[in-house]
Amino acid sequence: MTPPAAAVAGFFIAPDVERMQLDFDKLNGLVPAVIQDHASGRVLMLGFMNEDAFRRTLETGWATFYSRSRSRLWTKGETSGHRLRVREISTDCDQDALVLRVEMEGPGVCHNGYQSCFYRRLVDGRWLESEPRAYEPDSVYKP
Amino acid sequence: MTPPAAAVAGFFIAPDVERMQLDFDKLNGLVPAVIQDHASGRVLMLGFMNEDAFRRTLETGWATFYSRSRSRLWTKGETSGHRLRVREISTDCDQDALVLRVEMEGPGVCHNGYQSCFYRRLVDGRWLESEPRAYEPDSVYKP
Numbered sequence: 001m002t003p004p005a006a007a008v009a010g011f012f013i014a015p016d017v018e019r020m021q022l023d024f025d026k027l028n029g030l031v032p033a034v035i036q037d038h039a040s041g042r043v044l045m046l047g048f049m050n051e052d053a054f055r056r057t058l059e060t061g062w063a064t065f066y067s068r069s070r071s072r073l074w075t076k077g078e079t080s081g082h083r084l085r086v087r088e089i090s091t092d093c094d095q096d097a098l099v100l101r102v103e104m105e106g107p108g109v110c111h112n113g114y115q116s117c118f119y120r121r122l123v124d125g126r127w128l129e130s131e132p133r134a135y136e137p138d139s140v141y142k143p
Numbered sequence: 144m145t146p147p148a149a150a151v152a153g154f155f156i157a158p159d160v161e162r163m164q165l166d167f168d169k170l171n172g173l174v175p176a177v178i179q180d181h182a183s184g185r186v187l188m189l190g191f192m193n194e195d196a197f198r199r200t201l202e203t204g205w206a207t208f209y210s211r212s213r214s215r216l217w218t219k220g221e222t223s224g225h226r227l228r229v230r231e232i233s234t235d236c237d238q239d240a241l242v243l244r245v246e247m248e249g250p251g252v253c254h255n256g257y258q259s260c261f262y263r264r265l266v267d268g269r270w271l272e273s274e275p276r277a278y279e280p281d282s283v284y285k286p
Contacts, residue, residue: 032189046177046240091265
């Protein structure tokens with residue numbers, strides 16, 4: 001049986017988030033969270049967490065964000081199945097940003113079908129897609 | 144003679160930033176910019192850019208941010224000399240975030256003396272410093 005993600009990640013089941021003193025005030029209750037592939041170091045996406053999303057992430061071991069457009073928590077992969085198992089969490093000097101090193105479940109994190117959301121690179125003043133799709137998004141996100 | 148950073152990076156000297164269609168509206172004129180070491184892939188810091196900071200970054204090839212606390216542009220390293228030479232810029236699916244792969248000048252980017260601002264890791268519900276200082280901050284940022 002696969003152990004719960006939180007046990008794998010080694011986080012508290014009932015985390016005392018207040019004591020961790022993240023600074024949610026600078027950005028209207030949010031901190032940016034950089035999601036980095038644990039194995040390759042590639043930056044996969046950037047999301048935002050409010051205190052509840054951070055707590056849920058610690059409790060479950062699955063990366064959970066606050067959606068600004070939908071005004072609710074969302075666990076990455078709740079539609080696609082492409083969840084992100086958290087292996088390590090770091091914060092910065094000002095405690096107003098996070099880096100989460102994760103293991104991806106599935107071929108990619110981007111809803112456009114790419115491994116990383118950062119699939120466009122600046123070349124001669126234009127954004128160019130710099131990699132092939134990792135999966136067909138219509139087969140995952142029903143149109 | 145060292146060529147200007149912008150020439151090394153291969154960006155436009157007079158970039159047409161409007162045409163690049165970054166979405167600065169979601170975050171009051173800012174986009175988060177993840178700074179990643181070009182060689183190691185380590186996430187070094189997270190800053191915010193407004194359109195002017197992004198343009199300045201492209202024009203000069205040095206990572207330049209908008210300081211929310213000081214309400215002005217700042218080129219990383221303008222006090223410490225620890226500048227960040229931009230090698231590659233990527234944007235995400237929503238064009239509201241950036242990843243910049245950089246070469247560091249100097250031993251570290253963090254004003255607390257560490258190579259990365261993300262020098263604290265979550266261990267058993269507490270943030271623990273997980274690496275030694277790379278330099279003595281008082282010798283760089285005069286107290």
